[in-house]
Amino acid sequence: MAIKDFKRTKASCFYAYLSMSSVFSLPPLLFVTFQEMYGISYTLLGTLVLVNFCTQLTIDLIFTFFTKHFPIHTTVKLMPLLTSAGLIIYAIAPALFPQYAYIGLLAGTVLFSVAAGLSEVLMSPLVAAIPSEHPEKDMSLLHSLYAWGIVSVVIISTVFFQLFGVRNWMYLVLFFALLPLVAFWLFAISPMPEMQVEHSAGSAGRRKRMAGLALCVACIFLGSAAENTMANWISGFMENALHVPKAWGDIFGMAMFATLLGLGRTLYAKFGRNITNVLLGGMAGAAVCYLVAGLSDNVVLAFAACVLTGFCTSMLWPGTLILMEEKIKTPGVTAYALMAAGGDLGASVAPQLMGIIVDTVAVSSFAKRLSAKLPFTTEQIGMKAGMLTATMYPILGIFLLLFIKRYFKRQKSQA
Incomplete structure (x- = not known):
């Protein structure tokens, strides 16, 4: 057709x-x-x-x-x-x-x-x-509409609760x-x-495809972890670590995060190209945002870093799917299912790990000693420690993408 x-x-x-x-x-x-x-x-x-x-x-x-x-x-x-x-x-x-x-x-x-x-x-x-x-x-x-949907749900729900x-x-x-x-x-x-459900290939070709697919799954795991750690913790971080009122944290935090998430994906849909460089830039930007959120004692700067993480991580999930489609021809539904599994695993494990780190650090003797020297409570120190730990996802993503770039370049030269 x-x-x-x-x-x-x-x-x-x-x-x-x-x-x-x-x-x-x-x-x-x-x-x-x-x-x-x-x-x-x-x-x-x-x-x-x-x-x-x-x-x-x-x-x-x-x-x-x-x-x-x-x-x-x-x-x-x-x-x-x-x-x-x-x-x-x-x-x-x-x-x-x-x-x-x-x-x-x-x-x-x-x-x-x-x-x-x-x-x-x-x-x-x-x-x-x-x-x-x-x-x-x-x-x-397609993936930008998910973010715009979140913004719409927040706005419609807020209006509904005010009226009814x-x-x-x-x-x-x-x-x-x-x-x-x-x-x-x-x-x-x-x-x-x-x-296409599955791609049929010889054993050697299948091994190469599976190796390339495994790299893409690892990449979408790290990208999803970078996106969803902030998505799940932005309101709590703003309220507890930055002392931003909850209503502001929900509306101006989560809603602005989702807006920038949708904006990044929409801009790529209109102007985007060279997805590998876009992914590298997104990972680097996300790493900087997490570092600023975790280290800065300036509320405005930390607030901006949290929100801008939405823009930086906007292409990490859909962009990895685009990368897979470019590098692995006719991937099939099975490959997309495996990619979705990698993304969902990152979306569930990373926010949970953040919670464990926040709870562990907040009650530690290290946090108590640091709280006595700095103008932060132990809970704030725990929150900031969680943000700093989350920096590892985009940093690992940068190294992985550089390896992926070399890997597929080598595969192309050997073809």
Whole structure:
């Protein structure tokens, strides 16, 4: 089919990815409400986040090893229905059965997390399979919509709570549950391109492909870790380490971070080229931002560093996918599933490690001695130590990208 035949398909992918952003950004905005209305502990609420990531990672791994057993096109079309079903259960179950509110939230989380995992595994290869004059820009635009979706969810939620109050949270969730139904309808009436499941090659060629793919998986792990450590901790860091009021930390911190995340991906979609250099620049910029956030005692400078991390890390996930597509021809759905697994692993492990470091350093004798000499509390020192530790992800990413650049250059010369 010609490129024009898939315009609706591409638009369906973009809209589906945009509507999926509520799955990631809406639940954390409701955690305080759940604690107050249903008495659910923060530990159990934090477990919902862990369940979300573990479910997505499970889907990634299932598709890595068993892709050929799934009807890909049918799975893509049913994915929005799973999202809607999960959000509907998430909204209705606690309202109908408040004594079992957590079970309802858990069931809804599992369902829409399955859909989120499918989205990560299938949307990128689907967009890559659509004939295009600028496939790398389409990929960047796809991932930019996730960031713009987060900004939209924060704004819509803030306005809703101001108008109707937080106790009516379930109607907000039901509103977001309706949006994926439009994606289901769009996919149902759109043609689907052929998607290669696995690449067949000889043993020598397969070894080379797997080595190159392993390097890309390591790169997306480090890029995701650099992005999601700040994404998950920016509000807490601003409130506790910089003493910025929580409302400012949420709105001007998280929202500005997501805005710059989307801006970076949108700019690449319009003007981008030479993805390896873009990734190197992003890793270097992220390393500087983490160092400034961890070392600076100037609130404005540290605040700016936190927010600018969004721009610096904006291309680290989608950019690594573009790099893989450039260096590994016809990668197939299995390769995208493995890349999604690497990204999800970085998104879950790195923020958790940050929390462990913050807690460990904050109660250490080292922090107490340092607090006596510097104008920082032990908690602030713990937060800053966590930020400094997170610097290792982009720094390791720089060395890895330099190695990847040499590796694929050598492979090309030997071909």
